[in-house]
Amino acid sequence: MKPLNKFFTTITRPKFVITLIVLTFIAALLGALIPQVGDKSPSYFEEWKLKSPKTFYIVNLLQLDRVYTSAWFLALVFIIMLSLGYSLYSQVRRNLKRKDFAPPAAADWDFIDTKTVIKQESLIRFMRKQRYFLKNKSDDILVFSKNSINRWGGVIFHSGLFLIIVAALIGLAFQKRGFVQVMEGEVFSGRHEDFFVRDLGVFQERFDVGFKTQLYKFNHEYWETDQIKDISSLVAIIDKDGKTKEKTINVNSPLKYNGINIYQSFDYGYALTFVLKRPDGSETVTHFLLDRPDRRTKPFVGKTDFPQTQYIFRMKFYPDISMNSFYLGKPILYLQVVKGISNPVFEGLVIPGNVMNIEGNLVRFHGISHWSGLIYVKGFDMSIAYIGFFISCIGASIIFLLPYKEMFISQKGSVLSLYGSTNRYKPLFEEEMERIKEELSEH
């Protein structure tokens, strides 16, 4: 056997396939149980590293904190794809070459005496009522089959899975995905560098959107239970020629423009603008983006460094002084400013327009606006994955709902000899055989 043939035969052996399923199962279990890089903040991993360096070293070495992008997981997926691909090829070849079952050995036949001779046409009609169709007819043996499509069920199901994996690998290789936080009035340049978070495929180096996006207005509505009722962003798309188009982006209703899909993220909140004026007259303007709370009675909170200073701003912001609203009314901010790690230099309630003197620096609470999280995706065609999902569901239904059944009937006078076989649920098929025999003997 040639080495390549041997390799493919090995990766399609049932025990090897089961091992692949077990390994994928274990990988997914590890990914679910061990904190993953994308799900936790970098400080979480720093803390972990300090607390238990040995465990962290092993986890990091084995890439268990980034299972789904690890080299070993991708290798596993690749082997699964090869295994599926070759298994499909073999199944198709086997099914095309497949001949009807050879008549079974004499000892395996069951016999019934119908007392009278049943005409062959009548027998065929009877079997058709049982949804068995004549497949082969020789002088003395009739071969019937039911659910012949089942022989292709495995091929259909596995080709669906194959397409899904191919689509996933294409995605991993070529995807372009970026997240950006845009304030009302602000323009996102669409340049690779200006994304807050980027997620690029292995073969992608940059993600330049090719147009600018300005956020005009962000809208948020809530149910009486404080759950989000609706969120949307009214944006203007500014193309290379400076032409603008106004569009609204809703959840479940992305904006599609120039091959790019823009999705509304669930990350949004208020942006507080501060201006710091130093004694020498130089100014720094910064915006703090605060995350939304899950209850209207809770504040929007944030803890961030003030750029170009040693100050850390800890903020609890209520859009309304009633402390019972998500919407801007009479806003109030509880602000703590800490210098270095734990040296408080300011603490108090402030409202927009207030100016605080912090160690000789004048810090003005300049304004409030909304910010909205937008997800940009360079949409490569997902139809391969969709087709894969559809095909695999059809395939699974064929495999498990329509088991293949085959029945041989031979007639000598009033004596009928029967032999049946199936590829699934054998005890249930045996019961069906008994019923058919019973009905035939009363025919």
Added chain:
Amino acid sequence: MNIELQIIFNWIAIGFYIVSTVFFAYSVSFQKEKALRPAMAIALLGLIPHAIAIVIRWQMTGHGPYMAKYEVLSSNAWITVLLFVIAAWKIPRLRPAGVIVMPLSFLMMAFGLFMNPEIRRLPPSLRSIWLVIHVTFNKLAAGAIIIALGTSVLYLLKEKRQEKDFYKRLPSLDVLDAYSYKFIGFGFIFWSITIAAGAIWANEAWGRYWGWDPIETWSLITWLLYGLYLHARYFLKWQGRKAAWLMVMCFVFSVLTIFIIPFVVESLHSEYFR
């Protein structure tokens, strides 16, 4: 008023299911086959007040029964009982599995009532036709899995007490085993469609069809376990006790995925089970 009415109907349904369970238990414990018929009839009757409670809730919330523990558990129980009644009506020998299916169903309902009967509204991400497909097939999968659990447990019981009269009247071990296989097959199909619909919907909402969200991952883990079961049966010829215990394990993972993980981890899916 509507809330009270809906809770009353729920308790009436639970009452029916408890009585039905008593009949099933009596039938199985004392080998009284005749008790199976009233047990089935009472389970069927219980579906009516249960359906009324679900419809009232639907009217109150303006959305289907897929938000909050109460709605999820109650509708899952309804689908399970309905699937069981249909299956046991078509295949009368499956009826003793009611001794497993009915208590699981009313326990799900009661658990939901005690946990969180308050109304939860639909967030914008859940306002999609894909939600209906995703959730419906997930409930069907849960129902099929519970019935498969019932037949597997009956298998394990019968295997130990084959000599007793009642167990002799149950389907043979081979047939019980085959039904477990068949219902796992149904569960696998429904679970696959659940994942597929969820993935397509995720792509509509967030621009990616798989994001390794904790519930997504656990759903995949469960699906792989079912795949393992089906492959082990087909290729390694696992059957009987081995397969029945693997089925019990599949059930544990399904419960973990649907009901426990949303409690424990932050996930895009947690919203439905708050």
